[in-house]
Amino acid sequence: MPAAISMQDAVRGRWAVAAMFSINGFLTGSWAPQIPVFLTRLDISKVTLGLLILLFGLGALTFMPLSGYLMSRYGSRAVLRGFASVCVFGLLIVALATNVPTAAIAMFLFGGLIGGMDVAMNANAVSVERRLSRAVMSSSHGFWSLGGFAGGSIGGFAIQHYGHLTHAIIVTVVAILLLAIAARYLVTDPRPMAQEHHKFSLPKTPAIYLIGLMALITMIPEGAVLDWAALYLKQELGADLATAGLAYALFSGAMALMRFAGDGVRNRFGAVTTLRVSSLIASSGMFVAALSPWPWLVIAAFAVAGLGIANMVPIAFSAGGNQPGMASGTGMSVVTTMGYSGILLAPSLIGFAAEHVGFTAVFMVLSGFLAIVFLMSNLAHAADFAAQPAE
Missing domain, CATH: 1.20.1250.20 (MFS general substrate transporter like domains)
Known part of the structure; x- marks a missing residue:
């Protein structure tokens, strides 16, 4: 019975982490149709837009190692829940930005939250693979692609008919609902090794x-x-x-x-x-x-x-x-x-x-x-x- 329960939990965890990939892809895909409006409402040049998009990438590269460090202390389940709980508001934060300085901060945070969540959900997918003793990573990335496709497909229509802020609110609500359903079923990791708890350091392997x-x-x-x-x-x-x-x-x-x-x-x-x-x-x-x-x-x-x-x-x-x-x-x-x-x-x-x-x-x-x-x-x-x- 315990083994059957454990396998059932692993199967639920497999679909829960798939939902996390979908949320991440949905938020990323929903950003793409916001870009033309972002350009015009802030009255910025394409060069400035390029720099703001670069800040999104720099935020991701900054938060990714941080996510790894946090997981070495608390495990992927807790870190994924934490990043996802804030990440669902990332697009809304960008949509609320009214000038270049606030947009720069919003883009850096949005990219950082997307990146930190990305590392944690991939690590959690590894834990699912171990529990199930079979691969799920490729299809998990497939769910990311589906989320991105959904976000990109409905975004233009929603923005054109309801405005960029309403679109961002709708995306946020959908992401929160998916997170509320999936978060409880995420699998836990093995307890992190004690020697990795003390300080942040790069692996020596x-x-x-x-x-x-x-x-x-x-x-x-x-x-x-x-x-x-x-x-x-x-x-x-x-x-x-x-x-x-x-x-x-x-x-x-x-x-x-x-x-x-x-x-x-x-x-x-x-x-x-x-x-x-x-x-x-x-x-x-x-x-x-x-x-x-x-x-x-x-x-x-x-x-x-x-x-x-x-x-x-x-x-x-x-x-x-x-x-x-x-x-x-x-x-x-x-x-x-x-x-x-x-x-x-x-x-x-x-x-x-x-x-x-x-x-x-x-x-x-x-x-x-x-x-x-x-x-x-x-x-x-x-x-x-x-x-x-x-x-």
């Missing part, structure tokens, strides 16, 4: 930084397709705007579909094999996208790359959260911080490089990055975990 590097060079291509694929198709291949816009849409769609299928693939073949095959698929897709002279083949190649990239980051996160002798929150904070810094650094660096050598060369290099992950794939062995019963 080299493997965790190599896994973080693996996440970094995986997420750079993801950010590159998001920010530059449409421009590549339009400027260098002569595609029209409608066609160019399909590049990220199909890439993102393929990635979301594969993330929901990815746990089953990983459970059957193991994390290392799945990562090896995924990295080869992603590298090949990016390689074809770099060299093809035909826009539709490039779009299809980006979709193939999305199929490969889909499960690479979730596997890296699982490996980071399952490092032997290290609290899952500590490992997760390192890997997520390094990984997400790739998306933050990629846009400006890739734009600078493309200005000098063109997008073809850039995407060729990104294909090489993904091939490097293939060579590093043995580092993912920690993601092939054994069952860990509830205490």
